[in-house]
Structure formats: C-alpha cells, structure tokens
Amino acid sequence: MAVLVPGTLWNASSVAASGTVVCTFAAPAFFPRRPANPAGGDALAIWLIGPISALWVLLLVIAAFALFFSLSGRVHFAWAAGIVWLGVLLAAAASMRGATQIVEVAAGQIRRAELDDRANWVGSLKIAAMRFSSTELESELESLAERVRFASNEKVGITPPENKRITALIDEIRGVPARAPDEVKALIGQVDELLLTREQALQRARSFG
Structure with a gap:
C-alpha cells in the first residue's frame, strides 16, 4: 500500500x-x-x-x-x-x-425431555433473570432458582401434581414483559407456595413409602 x-x-x-x-x-x-x-x-x-x-x-x-x-x-x-x-x-x-x-x-436445555422438572425450572428461571438484569427482580429470580435447585427430589414413579402448575407459572414468568415487575413478583409468590405444597406432599409420600 x-x-x-x-x-x-x-x-x-x-x-x-x-x-x-x-x-x-x-x-x-x-x-x-x-x-x-x-x-x-x-x-x-x-x-x-x-x-x-x-x-x-x-x-x-x-x-x-x-x-x-x-x-x-x-x-x-x-x-x-x-x-x-x-x-x-x-x-x-x-x-x-x-x-x-x-x-x-x-x-444446555436441548435435552429437556431427559432432565427432571427441577433442572428445567432452574434453567428457565436463569433465562428470566437475565431479562431483568441489574434490577431487584434479577436477585429474586436467582434466589427462587436456588430454592428450586435444593428442593426435594421426587421418588421414582411419583410426580407431584404441583409440578405441572409450577412449570406453567415459570413459563408465565418468562413471558412477562420487563415493564411488569409486579406481575413477576406475584408469580414468584405463587411458585413459592406450590414448592412448599410439593415439599409436604413428597414428605408424606416418603413417610408412607
């Protein structure tokens, strides 16, 4: 040149x-x-x-x-x-x-069908948290993901009825616009309630198993 x-x-x-x-x-x-x-x-x-x-x-x-x-x-x-x-x-x-x-x-979720529900929930919540980065919701969603991660394992052959509802709620969280934080917080509260109900159901299943 x-x-x-x-x-x-x-x-x-x-x-x-x-x-x-x-x-x-x-x-x-x-x-x-x-x-x-x-x-x-x-x-x-x-x-x-x-x-x-x-x-x-x-x-x-x-x-x-x-x-x-x-x-x-x-x-x-x-x-x-x-x-x-x-x-x-x-x-x-x-x-x-x-x-x-x-x-x-x-x-990492491409083999979704082979993962248990908790793994799917954690992955979905992490994606949702990224949409609300640098906000209060990001930490709340990450905390919920941690609670899901350490939730009780399911017994072989037993799927708590709460699982389907939790999956639906987390899918709703992923679809909520970033401008509607109150709706996300309400959904987080519903998921927490269902996680508690699921925990109690699994404990009863173990006690009778």
Whole structure:
C-alpha cells in the first residue's frame, strides 16, 4: 500500500485508517471459539456464526470508508469513521456477551425431555433473570432458582401434581414483559407456595413409602 499511495497522502488519519483495515482482517483469528456444550451440542457455536459474520462485514465496511476518506483528504470524516468503527466494536462486544449467556443457558436445555422438572425450572428461571438484569427482580429470580435447585427430589414413579402448575407459572414468568415487575413478583409468590405444597406432599409420600 505504501508503494501505491503517494507519500503526501500519508498522515495520522491514513495510518489510523490503515490500522483499522488491518485489525478488521485479523479480527477473525481473535473471535471467541467456545467449545460445544455437552448438553446442548453445537447450538452456541452455530449461533455465533451469524452475529460474528455480520459484525466482521460491518467493521470492514466502516474501515474501508475510513481509509477512503483519509486518502481523499477528508481527514475529519476519516477520524469520525474510525471512532464509529471503535464504537461499533465495543457495543457489539457488550451486547454479544449478554446474548451469548442466554443462548448458552438455552443450549444446555436441548435435552429437556431427559432432565427432571427441577433442572428445567432452574434453567428457565436463569433465562428470566437475565431479562431483568441489574434490577431487584434479577436477585429474586436467582434466589427462587436456588430454592428450586435444593428442593426435594421426587421418588421414582411419583410426580407431584404441583409440578405441572409450577412449570406453567415459570413459563408465565418468562413471558412477562420487563415493564411488569409486579406481575413477576406475584408469580414468584405463587411458585413459592406450590414448592412448599410439593415439599409436604413428597414428605408424606416418603413417610408412607
């Protein structure tokens, strides 16, 4: 490139723009390559292909514009494009981190039919908690997930009738809009009541078993 471009056009903006182009081409080597989730297979790795490809193309286009502006003498536009390139990179990294967490949890439930109800409930509550991140509901949902995790195991061949209702309530929690925290709190209270009833039913089943 140094041979093709006259020396008079090389300045701080053109060097920076060239750097963004080089970094963009080199970026795929540093993109995350997460191992396949044993429970969810390659779902996460497959999902990452789309966002990462789109991000790489967008960064490449912005870097190309930055280089074009710098070599055509429009230095201010070149610096603006460089700043946009950096902003897109940082914003995409932050948003992709949150989205990846949700996909990772969901991928772990791909064998849902083979898991017991408690494992399914915990996974669903963790996904719901991510939707209410940095709020009071996030900690309440995580606390509920812990209570579910340490709830009593079911006896072989015995499924408490409360299980279906708990599953339905947790599915409702996942579908509640983020703008309706009071509805989520009411559902959490109902789940807690059913967990207590379920615990008592399992204790009676063990005492008569």
